[in-house]
Amino acid sequence: MDVLMLSRLQFAAATMFHFLFVPLTLGISVLIACMETAYVRTGKDVYKRMARFWGKLFLINFTLGVVTGITLEFQFGTNWSRYSAYVGDIFGSLLAIEATAAFFLESTFIGVWHFGWDKLSPRAHALSAWLVAGASNLSAVWILIANGFMQNPMGYELRNGRAELTDFVAIITNPWAWNQFVHVVSASFCVATFFIMGISAWHLLRRQNEEFFQKSFRLALYVGLASTAIVVAQGHIHGNLVAKLQPAKLAAMESHWETRKSAPMYLLQIPDEKGEKNLVQALPVPRLLSILAFSDPDAEVKGLLDFPASDRPPVTITFLAFRLMVGIGMLMPLLMLFGLFKRDALAKYPLYLKAMIWAMPLPYLGMQAGWAVTEVGRQPWIVYGLMRTSDAVSPIAASQAGASLVAMVLLYTLLGAAGAYLMFTFARKGPVDA
Amino acid sequence: MLETIWFLLWGVLWAVYFVLDGFDLGIGTLMPFLAKNEYEKRVMYNAGGPFWDGNEVWLLSAGGVTFAAFPQAYATMFSGLYSALMLLLFALILRGVSFEFRGKVENDTWKSVWDACQVAGSFLPALLLGVAFANLFHGLPLNEAHVNTGGLFDLLNPYGLLGGVLFVAMFCLHGALWLSIRATGELKDRAMATACKLWPAVLVLVLAFLAYSFVHTQLFGNYLKNPPLLLILVAAVAGLLLSRVYLAKGQAWKAWGGSAVFIACVALFGVVGLYPAILISTLNPAWSLTIHNAASSTLTLKIMLGVALVFVPLVIGYQIWSILTFSKPIQSEHDLEY
Numbered sequence: 001m002d003v004l005m006l007s008r009l010q011f012a013a014a015t016m017f018h019f020l021f022v023p024l025t026l027g028i029s030v031l032i033a034c035m036e037t038a039y040v041r042t043g044k045d046v047y048k049r050m051a052r053f054w055g056k057l058f059l060i061n062f063t064l065g066v067v068t069g070i071t072l073e074f075q076f077g078t079n080w081s082r083y084s085a086y087v088g089d090i091f092g093s094l095l096a097i098e099a100t101a102a103f104f105l106e107s108t109f110i111g112v113w114h115f116g117w118d119k120l121s122p123r124a125h126a127l128s129a130w131l132v133a134g135a136s137n138l139s140a141v142w143i144l145i146a147n148g149f150m151q152n153p154m155g156y157e158l159r160n161g162r163a164e165l166t167d168f169v170a171i172i173t174n175p176w177a178w179n180q181f182v183h184v185v186s187a188s189f190c191v192a193t194f195f196i197m198g199i200s201a202w203h204l205l206r207r208q209n210e211e212f213f214q215k216s217f218r219l220a221l222y223v224g225l226a227s228t229a230i231v232v233a234q235g236h237i238h239g240n241l242v243a244k245l246q247p248a249k250l251a252a253m254e255s256h257w258e259t260r261k262s263a264p265m266y267l268l269q270i271p272d273e274k275g276e277k278n279l280v281q282a283l284p285v286p287r288l289l290s291i292l293a294f295s296d297p298d299a300e301v302k303g304l305l306d307f308p309a310s311d312r313p314p315v316t317i318t319f320l321a322f323r324l325m326v327g328i329g330m331l332m333p334l335l336m337l338f339g340l341f342k343r344d345a346l347a348k349y350p351l352y353l354k355a356m357i358w359a360m361p362l363p364y365l366g367m368q369a370g371w372a373v374t375e376v377g378r379q380p381w382i383v384y385g386l387m388r389t390s391d392a393v394s395p396i397a398a399s400q401a402g403a404s405l406v407a408m409v410l411l412y413t414l415l416g417a418a419g420a421y422l423m424f425t426f427a428r429k430g431p432v433d434a
Numbered sequence: 435m436l437e438t439i440w441f442l443l444w445g446v447l448w449a450v451y452f453v454l455d456g457f458d459l460g461i462g463t464l465m466p467f468l469a470k471n472e473y474e475k476r477v478m479y480n481a482g483g484p485f486w487d488g489n490e491v492w493l494l495s496a497g498g499v500t501f502a503a504f505p506q507a508y509a510t511m512f513s514g515l516y517s518a519l520m521l522l523l524f525a526l527i528l529r530g531v532s533f534e535f536r537g538k539v540e541n542d543t544w545k546s547v548w549d550a551c552q553v554a555g556s557f558l559p560a561l562l563l564g565v566a567f568a569n570l571f572h573g574l575p576l577n578e579a580h581v582n583t584g585g586l587f588d589l590l591n592p593y594g595l596l597g598g599v600l601f602v603a604m605f606c607l608h609g610a611l612w613l614s615i616r617a618t619g620e621l622k623d624r625a626m627a628t629a630c631k632l633w634p635a636v637l638v639l640v641l642a643f644l645a646y647s648f649v650h651t652q653l654f655g656n657y658l659k660n661p662p663l664l665l666i667l668v669a670a671v672a673g674l675l676l677s678r679v680y681l682a683k684g685q686a687w688k689a690w691g692g693s694a695v696f697i698a699c700v701a702l703f704g705v706v707g708l709y710p711a712i713l714i715s716t717l718n719p720a721w722s723l724t725i726h727n728a729a730s731s732t733l734t735l736k737i738m739l740g741v742a743l744v745f746v747p748l749v750i751g752y753q754i755w756s757i758l759t760f761s762k763p764i765q766s767e768h769d770l771e772y
Contacts, residue, residue, distance in 0.1 A: 077512025088505020096498035111484035
């Protein structure tokens with residue numbers, strides 16, 4: 001394998017592993033802050049116990065998120081140095097703002113929160129929880145603005161052999177970034193709420209700490225219901241934006257080869273990338289693709305064949321990842337709705353509770369698939385329409401990139417295993433301390 | 435002018451990173467020598483416990499500012515030091531996780547594995563940062579396209595290694611002093627005794643490093659042109675001397691402060707000596723990266739300056755508050771989280 005492929009795999013490994021932890025952090029930090037606020041307001045001990053129990057799981061998750069995030073900050077320099085030099089004027093400043101405005105706040109107050117249970121007043125402690133939650137979500141704003149520049153570059157001019165900043169306001173108001181922010185944050189709340197509901201369901205099935213886990217389940221249910229609704233509804237708007245700004249990605253998402261008006265969507269489809277067609281396409285839903293892409297049943301949807309082969313993203317991965325994401329996106333609100341109707345009699349529906357345990361990985365999978373659509377679907381560009389991924393890679397030896405990739409995958413696998421073991425152990429143990 | 439401001443800020447960020455992460459990396463390195471039992475080990479984990487994460491963000495910011503203010507330098511530095519940086523990052527990952535994971539399972543093997551991660555994950559970064567910065571002070575074999583033509587083992591030259599050993603010793607002294615602030619009883623006594631033993635070693639190492647720098651690098655050029663700048667060196671020496679004086683008086687906080695000034699000024703001494711270069715090419719001075727050919731556009735530098743002026747004072751404010759609130763001496767198990 002060449003440096004380009006190794007670097008792409010390494011970046012995929014580094015981001016995807018990092019993004020196993022980020023969404024839970026974004027969502028559960030807010031929910032824990034809510035629990036602490038409830039404790040401050042009502043003085044009921046159960047809320048404090050909730051914050052402590054979920055907080056313990058949160059900390060294990062948070063640590064893995066933090067340490068794997070450090071690698072990412074330097075990946076652009078190590079493996080994508082030509083990219084860094086070319087767009088650093090814009091992209092670098094966004095990362096630097098993320099660190100100064102958000103990471104410091106998040107990382108300082110996670111220590112305050114962790115060590116402050118007995119040293120701070122409940123009110124001050126709840127405030128530190130809100131600062132961690134706010135800062136985590138603020139970091140998402142900045143990294144998605146940075147990613148937004150790669151997806152839909154604006155506010156720059158090509159000067160001195162690189163992209164230079166000309167309009168900072170355009171960059172931070174990039175519609176792509178803000179759509180992505182809503183999408184990612186609402187999906188993160190799906191991850192966090194399914195996480196809390198799954199673990200709560202496990203304990204409710206065993207009839208242990210019922211009040212505690214009913215309250216947890218219910219809080220997650222209400223937030224989760226709203227999040228699944230937002231992620232799906234906004235996903236549609238997001239799809240329209242992709243259709244407008246990155247038509248090749250949209251065509252790959254649907255494995256849509258020939259340009260046509262009133263395009264149908266095929267429920268069953270098997271892409272044949274080499275043959276530039278679909279091996280199987282059956283069960284059409286008339287005009288659905290046109291509606292999904294442009295909110296107009298008659299709209300023309302450009303097919304992959306209208307793009308030069310060198311400008312097309314990998315179709316199979318983008319297509320499968322998109323289907324997986326959408327499938328999960330459809331399933332999640334149904335699970336939430338069922339919970340809403342039966343919320344007062346959960347114990348009577350052990351099958352539902354079991355399903356909620358097994359549903360915990362779903363939003364994680366949806367999240368990973370969504371990012372695969374976003375990033376693989378942007379190929380062959382690293383910055384859409386501006387710089388190709390193949391022009392961005394560092395002039396390093398393949399042996400270096402290969403060795404670091406192997407080391408990273410090994411290290412992350414071990415860490416992931418240790419982290420999962422701890423999560424399981426503490427999730428099963430339930431709330432123990434007062 | 436803007437470029438010069440950013441160059442100085444860049445140096446300050448690295449200096450603050452060394453001062454802050456320096457003490458917890460030092461404590462981690464010293465753990466096998468100072469902790470005699472499980473309780474003392476836990477005290478050592480907790481001594482830096484509330485801070486390690488916030489401290490590490492200074493590294494992220496230093497990296498981020500290199501990227502934002504001098505993108506070409508970021509590109510060259512981190513792709514050129516690829517293997518060393520990867521080692522540094524993996525070591526920091528293991529160290530960070532060891533804080534959180536170690537105490538979660540009551541099993542001796544589990545704990546000793548994470549202890550090994552903590553020690554190696556503290557020692558290696560200290561060493562690698564020293565090696566890397568000594569090599570930056572001397573320069574790298576950058577070619578015309580600003581690509582480092584040397585490999586990992588070229589960094590391990592005598593000057594680089596001396597820098598590495600100096601950093602390890604500085605951080606250990608700094609860590610021992612921090613532990614003197616936070617530990618009580620025998621562990622505190624042992625930490626202070628260790629600091630006393632490390633101090634002469636640090637003095638000898640820093641003098642050797644300065645002498646070696648004088649003959650081996652161009653760092654002193656700026657100082658000979660502008661002698662008032664030598665105040666940085668004076669401050670470094672004063673910080674180191676004061677740390678010994680206060681150590682003898684048993685005033686751990688002030689001794690730590692002296693050591694902090696010392697570390698910051700050693701880093702700044704090197705950075706100011708580099709000016710206006712960020713990365714010196716040892717092959718041809720024209721191929722060096724300087725604030726002139728590596729800087730971002732004026733607009734970016736201006737916006738970033740605004741961001742820094744707003745947020746950095748805030749960060750310093752709440753980090754000082756956090757340090758003051760959470761650095762009381764650890765009296766008993768009740769004070770331990772990790």
